[in-house]
Structure formats: C-alpha cells, structure tokens
Amino acid sequence: MAAAVALVALVVLLLQQQHCAIGQQVPGYFIFGDSLVDNGNNNQLQSLARADYMPYGIDFPGGPSGRFSNGLTTVDVIAEQLGFDDYIPPYVTASGQDVLGGDSILQGINYASGSAGILDETGKHLGKNVPLGTQVQNHQKTFSKIAAMKGGKDSATKHLNGCIYYMSIGSNDFLNNYFLPKQYKTSKLYSVDKFTVHLATTYRDKIKTLHHYGARKIAVVGVGKVGCVPHMMDMFGTKGSKCIQNVNSAAQNFNKQLKKLVVDLNKELKDAKLIYINSYGMSDGDPTILGFKYITSGCCKSREDGQCVEGETPCSNRKEYVFWDSFHPTETGHKAVADRTYKSLLPSDSDPFDLHSLAALDIGKQ
Structure with missing residues (x-):
C-alpha cells in the first residue's frame, strides 16, 4: 500500500495557462518522498507497496513502471515543465551507472519509496521501504559519484547548488504509523502536537544534511487532506462528515510545523532558499469545475490495503x-x-x- 495522497487541486483552473518549458531550466532535479512520487524504487522490494503491475501504468508509455498512478505523477509533469527531455530515473537504476559513463545522474535522481516516511519505522507493516533517512544517505552516495565525474567535491557542490530538490513526504507517518495503533506505538508515546514536532525536527536534520551535500533550492511539500482519502474513510468512517476530521487536523498541525521549518531554515541557511508548497490548500474548492465527477472512490478495484487489484480492468473515464x-x-x-x-x-x-521562481533564482544573488 502506498503513501497517503496530497489531494488534487480543486480550485478552478480554467483561467490557468499551460506552462510550456523552453529549454532545461535547472541542471538537475532530485526527488525525495513516498508513493506519491515513487517511480520504481520499490519494484524489487519485498513489499505490498508496489505498483509494477497492471492496471498501474495503463496510460504510461511502456506500461507499469512502479508509479502509483494510471500515468504520470506530479514530479513527472514538473520535469516536463522544467524542460527536461525525459523523466527523472529511480535510484535503483540510476545508482548502477558508471561514474565515467554518461551524465544522466547529473540530471537528477528520484529516491522516493512507496509506504516510506520521515521516521524509519513508518510503513514497515507493509514490508520493506526506503525511509527518508536512507534516501538522504543514497544522495550522499550520488554526491560522491558526481564528485568523481566533475573532478572534486567543490565542483560537485557547485553543480548541485543550481538543482531543484523536491521533497514530498510525511503522509505515511500519519496513515501508516500514528493512526495505526495496533501496529505502531507512536500514538501512545506522543500527543498529536508532540508527534508533529518530532516529525519536523527529524525532517529538519535531513534537509540540513542535504544542504551540506550541495542542496540550495529546496521545495518542501505539505501533507494534503489525508483524512479525505477513500481508504481511510472506509477504514474509520466519517461520522457524517465529508472527511475524517481528526486526521485532517493532524495534517494541518504538521503543515504548520513545516511552514515554520521553511521560515527558520531560510534564516539559518543564508546561501539556500526553501519554499513551502501548500498541497492541503490546493484541495479546497469545487472539484466538478475541473471535470471531476467521482471524488470519494478510486478508478480501479482496490484490495483491502487500498491498492489496485492486479489484472482488474479499471474505469474507462x-x-x-x-x-x-x-x-x-x-x-x-x-x-x-x-x-x-x-x-x-x-x-x-x-x-x-512558486517552483518556477525557485528554478529561476540565482542562488548567489539573494
């Protein structure tokens, strides 16, 4: 099973223009997160959180790739908008490249892992995953390879200073940890307030490690309305509400901590710039304006853990x-x-x- 979803933009987009990139806007694009942005890192893991089978990828060129979607994910679309010729490869394939052969790792790597969280134990009841701490360690290995390619650590750092770092993680720490008291002890050890502070403190340490290894342009994506996820509503019930309010309240609490983290690190890390992406707020509005008709159910027939049943025919619309x-x-x-x-x-x-402005930012002239 995968990470909880940062729901889609439900405010009217009819007046929004399409953003067509002209040329590659940044030297590289590095992605950290969970199943919302995983594109194949879980394919070889002993885990239920895998999407390398039909009907996943039914609309993706080449079929199932490990993306937890029928087609592209948010980070794939952003790669197009940033002007990349191809989608960013998963670490499991990119990490095996010869440091002297090609320059694809210079373009970026996707480290994300379905069911993973900020905390190491998150999602482990589903099997193996790659938590944020290990994703950061994997990037340190990438840094060493880039240093070998570029002729030293200074050159590697200079290259990475201009890259976009996209971080979308935290949903599972609630849905596949805190709100599963039979599998995890966190709700017994922490109040919601203290848990969100614990998450943010851990997250902060990982971001500072990335900064040490070259990250300067960092987008931190907030947790969406995880209390409106169909699987959660089916599990816990909504008691007459549209969504599970206490789960959404926990997400809002955590997002406040993330916004504070971004503000604090922008003050502390003078040579870097962090932005906060308000995915929770993007869920407001009337979904029918965007053409959505089905809001509380999935297109594919789902298993008990919320993922598509293998081989089942999904909806056509x-x-x-x-x-x-x-x-x-x-x-x-x-x-x-x-x-x-x-x-x-x-x-x-x-x-x-926004991310477009972050990409265009001359980090040396803030």
Whole structure:
C-alpha cells in the first residue's frame, strides 16, 4: 500500500495557462518522498507497496513502471515543465551507472519509496521501504559519484547548488504509523502536537544534511487532506462528515510545523532558499469545475490495503476521477497539482514563491 495522497487541486483552473518549458531550466532535479512520487524504487522490494503491475501504468508509455498512478505523477509533469527531455530515473537504476559513463545522474535522481516516511519505522507493516533517512544517505552516495565525474567535491557542490530538490513526504507517518495503533506505538508515546514536532525536527536534520551535500533550492511539500482519502474513510468512517476530521487536523498541525521549518531554515541557511508548497490548500474548492465527477472512490478495484487489484480492468473515464486507487490520484489529479506547484494559481499555493521562481533564482544573488 502506498503513501497517503496530497489531494488534487480543486480550485478552478480554467483561467490557468499551460506552462510550456523552453529549454532545461535547472541542471538537475532530485526527488525525495513516498508513493506519491515513487517511480520504481520499490519494484524489487519485498513489499505490498508496489505498483509494477497492471492496471498501474495503463496510460504510461511502456506500461507499469512502479508509479502509483494510471500515468504520470506530479514530479513527472514538473520535469516536463522544467524542460527536461525525459523523466527523472529511480535510484535503483540510476545508482548502477558508471561514474565515467554518461551524465544522466547529473540530471537528477528520484529516491522516493512507496509506504516510506520521515521516521524509519513508518510503513514497515507493509514490508520493506526506503525511509527518508536512507534516501538522504543514497544522495550522499550520488554526491560522491558526481564528485568523481566533475573532478572534486567543490565542483560537485557547485553543480548541485543550481538543482531543484523536491521533497514530498510525511503522509505515511500519519496513515501508516500514528493512526495505526495496533501496529505502531507512536500514538501512545506522543500527543498529536508532540508527534508533529518530532516529525519536523527529524525532517529538519535531513534537509540540513542535504544542504551540506550541495542542496540550495529546496521545495518542501505539505501533507494534503489525508483524512479525505477513500481508504481511510472506509477504514474509520466519517461520522457524517465529508472527511475524517481528526486526521485532517493532524495534517494541518504538521503543515504548520513545516511552514515554520521553511521560515527558520531560510534564516539559518543564508546561501539556500526553501519554499513551502501548500498541497492541503490546493484541495479546497469545487472539484466538478475541473471535470471531476467521482471524488470519494478510486478508478480501479482496490484490495483491502487500498491498492489496485492486479489484472482488474479499471474505469474507462479516468479523467473524471480524483483517485486512481483508494490512496493515490489519477494522472489528471497529479497534473492539476503540478500546475499549481510550478506556477501558483493563488498566493496561498506556495511560500515565499512558486517552483518556477525557485528554478529561476540565482542562488548567489539573494
């Protein structure tokens, strides 16, 4: 089973322009996160959190790739918007490249892992995954390879200073940890307030490690309305509400900590710039304006753990569904989020500015 979904943009996008990139805007693009952005790192793991089978990838060129979607994910669309010729490869394939052969790792790597969280233990009841700490360690290995390719650590750092670092993780720490008291002790050890502080403190340490290894342009994506995920509503019930309010409240609490983290690190790390992406706020509005008709159910028939049943035929009207399975957005949903991440539709979509502006930022002239 995969990570919880940062729901799609549900505010009207009819006036939003399509953003067509002209040339590659940054030297590289590095992705950290969970199943919302995983593109194949879990394919060889002993885990239920895998998407390397049909109907996953039914609309993706080449079929199932490990993406928890019918097609593209948010980070794939952003790669197009940033002007990359291809999608960013997963670490499991990119890590095996000869440091002297080609320059693909210079273009970026996707380290994300389905069911993973900020905390090491998160999601482990589903099997193996690659938590944020290990994803950061994998990037340290990438740094060493780039240093070998570029002729030293200084050259590697200079290259990475201009790259986009996209971080989308934290949903599973609630849905596949805190709110599963039979599998995890965190809800007994921490109040929601103390748990969100614990998560943010751990997250902060990982970001500072990335900064030490060259990261300067960092996008931190907030947790979406995880209390509105179909699987969660089926498990816990909504008691007459549209969503599970206490789960959404926990997400909001954590997002406040993330926003504070971004502000604090922007003050502390004078040579870097972090932005906060408000995925929770992008869920507001009327989904029917975007053409969505099915809001609380997934397009594919789902297993008890919320993922698609292998080999089952999904719905044909996929663009009318917010959710692909019982956790993750359809490609249409991912595109809506990507558009507002790359260029804000509303001032509240990102802070202090959007991803397009971050990409264009001359980090040495702040």
